[in-house]
Amino acid sequence: xxxxxxxxxxxxxxxxxxxxDAQRLSRQAIDENWDLNxxxxxxxxxxxxxxxxxxxxxxxxxxxxxxxxxxxxxVMALLQPxxxxxxxxxxxxxxxxxxxxxxxxxxxxxNLVASILSAxxxxxxxxxxxxxxxxxxxxxxxxKADFICVSSLLTxxxxxxxxxxxxxxxxxxxxxxxxxxxxxxxxxxxxxxxxADGYAENAMAAAKIAKSFIRK
Amino acid sequence: xxxxxxxKYRLLNEAFVKKIVNxxxxxxxxxxxxxxxxxxxxxxxxxxxxxxxxxxxxxxxHELVEKSLSKTPPVIELYDRxxxxxxxxxxxxxxxxxxxxxxxxxxxxxxxxRRAKTExxxxxxxxxxxxxxxxxxxxxxxxxxxxxxxxxxYRLYIGLQFSRKPVVTGTFRVEGFKPMRDMLVAVRxxxxxxxxxxxxxxxACPSPPLKWSNLTTQSLIDSARAGIPSELIxxxxxxxxSPVTLAxxxxxxxxxxxxxxxxxxxxxxGSPVIFGGSPxxxxxxKGTTPMGAIETMMIDSAYSQIGKHLNLPTxxxxxxxxxxxxxxxxxxxxxxxxxxxxxxxINVISGPGMMDFESCQSLEKLVIDNEICGMALRLVxxxxxxxxxxxxxxxxxxxxxxxxxxxxxxRKWYREEHIFPGIIDRDTYDEWVGKRKKSAAQRAADxxxxxxxxxxxxxxxxxxxxxxxxxxxxxxxxxxxxxxxxKG
Numbered sequence: 001x002x003x004x005x006x007x008x009x010x011x012x013x014x015x016x017x018x019x020x021d022a023q024r025l026s027r028q029a030i031d032e033n034w035d036l037n038x039x040x041x042x043x044x045x046x047x048x049x050x051x052x053x054x055x056x057x058x059x060x061x062x063x064x065x066x067x068x069x070x071x072x073x074x075v076m077a078l079l080q081p082x083x084x085x086x087x088x089x090x091x092x093x094x095x096x097x098x099x100x101x102x103x104x105x106x107x108x109x110x111n112l113v114a115s116i117l118s119a120x121x122x123x124x125x126x127x128x129x130x131x132x133x134x135x136x137x138x139x140x141x142x143x144k145a146d147f148i149c150v151s152s153l154l155t156x157x158x159x160x161x162x163x164x165x166x167x168x169x170x171x172x173x174x175x176x177x178x179x180x181x182x183x184x185x186x187x188x189x190x191x192x193x194x195x196a197d198g199y200a201e202n203a204m205a206a207a208k209i210a211k212s213f214i215r216k
Numbered sequence: 217x218x219x220x221x222x223x224k225y226r227l228l229n230e231a232f233v234k235k236i237v238n239x240x241x242x243x244x245x246x247x248x249x250x251x252x253x254x255x256x257x258x259x260x261x262x263x264x265x266x267x268x269x270x271x272x273x274x275x276x277x278h279e280l281v282e283k284s285l286s287k288t289p290p291v292i293e294l295y296d297r298x299x300x301x302x303x304x305x306x307x308x309x310x311x312x313x314x315x316x317x318x319x320x321x322x323x324x325x326x327x328x329x330r331r332a333k334t335e336x337x338x339x340x341x342x343x344x345x346x347x348x349x350x351x352x353x354x355x356x357x358x359x360x361x362x363x364x365x366x367x368x369x370y371r372l373y374i375g376l377q378f379s380r381k382p383v384v385t386g387t388f389r390v391e392g393f394k395p396m397r398d399m400l401v402a403v404r405x406x407x408x409x410x411x412x413x414x415x416x417x418x419x420a421c422p423s424p425p426l427k428w429s430n431l432t433t434q435s436l437i438d439s440a441r442a443g444i445p446s447e448l449i450x451x452x453x454x455x456x457x458s459p460v461t462l463a464x465x466x467x468x469x470x471x472x473x474x475x476x477x478x479x480x481x482x483x484x485x486g487s488p489v490i491f492g493g494s495p496x497x498x499x500x501x502k503g504t505t506p507m508g509a510i511e512t513m514m515i516d517s518a519y520s521q522i523g524k525h526l527n528l529p530t531x532x533x534x535x536x537x538x539x540x541x542x543x544x545x546x547x548x549x550x551x552x553x554x555x556x557x558x559x560x561x562i563n564v565i566s567g568p569g570m571m572d573f574e575s576c577q578s579l580e581k582l583v584i585d586n587e588i589c590g591m592a593l594r595l596v597x598x599x600x601x602x603x604x605x606x607x608x609x610x611x612x613x614x615x616x617x618x619x620x621x622x623x624x625x626x627r628k629w630y631r632e633e634h635i636f637p638g639i640i641d642r643d644t645y646d647e648w649v650g651k652r653k654k655s656a657a658q659r660a661a662d663x664x665x666x667x668x669x670x671x672x673x674x675x676x677x678x679x680x681x682x683x684x685x686x687x688x689x690x691x692x693x694x695x696x697x698x699x700x701x702x703k704g
Contacts, residue, residue, distance in 0.1 A: 062500045105423050105429055156388050158319065160364075184573055185319050203503070
């Protein structure tokens, strides 16, 4: 059992977005050979959940939320290789391939979603911006992904979300991945019209929707 | 007689303007910009800029910026489709044009957003053509009934046919420039005529922070060489893609615009450039980019002041709203933006009709906003001295029963001094009830019907045929053999 105080320090480091503290605590956990799954589950994860709650309540705005998510990411970057050494894996809610679609180099919204998904326990493969439709699909197949998350900021590139779904259909892959779409010109009606599985208006909503699919 | 004072507002004092410009020079010199376009990269390199090739990064020395600035014309003259009416873009002259590149229209009947079709583009161009306070048209809507690949040239194709006004447009693909320029040349009769009398402005947006994509850079180069004014549209989002402080965003904005200007001047010395933008306050709660935020309007007003300081024509996205319908928010955000832009003396003000974070156009809003623009235009005309003395003589025969309605002085000046709105409600209550209690949006819808009953200002048939030929060739080159039927 890990000291309650340490667990609550871990929790607080993530809530406050204090990356240095969080990394220091992670290194301590590694050095002192603690149960890393317990460190993650009872130390850091409650922190990111708390940050999410504060966001929901309206106390946290994006800068706080993202700093917490990035702290969580930094923690996992230290802990995951250690788990691997011991032939353990961190619990993952699912694997998501994410990117901003071709022709579009705006990636801030996509980065927010990627951070929040990964902080919430999803395994995220971020393809970056200006990503070819085919590479979304190829990566999803290779990595046996559960989700394809497609962002577009421009009204013109948004149309390519539809092309992606048509391509999935033509390759007989429609339904194999949950396709989530987002980006400022996108809305739920559009998602429905093009046959996407979900639409999220912000990063927290994306995590919620992704989780809802996992439960199903 | 006392000279009329043009009302102005300036957010920054001179020292602050200089500080921002100075830091933007430092930024360009020390950290540079990312230029993905090979030709522009080479132009900059050959002009003495240091480069980091693997990163596509260019460090622009301030001497090069200053030299480029000295070559850029302070004023641009645009002409309408007939080449007759001239519009001066520069000084403190202001011109409104509808906010551009909406992907949806707000359907009046259902009050919901839907994808636009060719007929919506035609209506939009016709209504814009008829509105007296909107000087320029914009290719403001993307049509969903033509293939996406040709949606840039197609919207210009429609706009040129159905409105006489100069047009604010831009490319969505590198190959889009040629057919679009060919259309403009077809209207003017020759490439030289187009250079002599520009008909269009091409928007080019850098990607914040400090990045010029291949497409937008190519548009700068091609436009410069064709004598088409480029409108530089930097669009940092505070705290997301640019520094969170308004002053910090202004530094980035200035640096991005100046780097674009340098590229234009290297491509063609003396080419026309407009110091514009579409930056926004980034909503830290919603992650959205509110164009109706007061901070957005402050950034716009301030960078236009910087543009003026650099002796350049200016542009901003103001007079638009983030509301999803024609409600109080739509009116107040559009009203504030249009008035502030007018007071700031921004030369091209893009916004009317637009809502929902630059994604939706509403014809009713366009008609309502036309009235807002009318008020803003009146405001900047200021208060004039019409008579000497001003008024004392008017009271010569004063009695307790005196009134001014029947005085010749009233008759002489009332139309000069006052504007008369058509949509704004000034009815008495009973009159308003008698007219079936209509909202501003409903009255605007009535006005649209009136406009559409008027004959269309069609382009001459030979030119129309030429435009059609260019458009069809562009479509065919992209694998499409037909275009939607056009009903005037």
